[in-house]
Amino acid sequence: MKYERKIIPSYNETLRACFTVVKSNLSKISAFYLKFSKESGCLYIVSAFKK
Numbered sequence: 076m077k078y079e080r081k082i083i084p085s086y087n088e089t090l091r092a093c094f095t096v097v098k099s100n101l102s103k104i105s106a107f108y109l110k111f112s113k114e115s116g117c118l119y120i121v122s123a124f125k126k
Contacts, residue, residue: 089121096120 093121
């Protein structure tokens with residue numbers, strides 16, 4: 076369980092990181108939010124950064 080937690084950030088931590096990205100790149104990624112809900116767009120961005 077501890078090992079898993081290190082790899083997978085908590086939901087709040089993920090959202091906080093996402094919102095930081097959103098703030099700094101709002102004009103670039105605003106198009107994503109027209110296609111996805113905020114949650115789906117956030118998960119898409121997070122997964123893209125992990126690659």
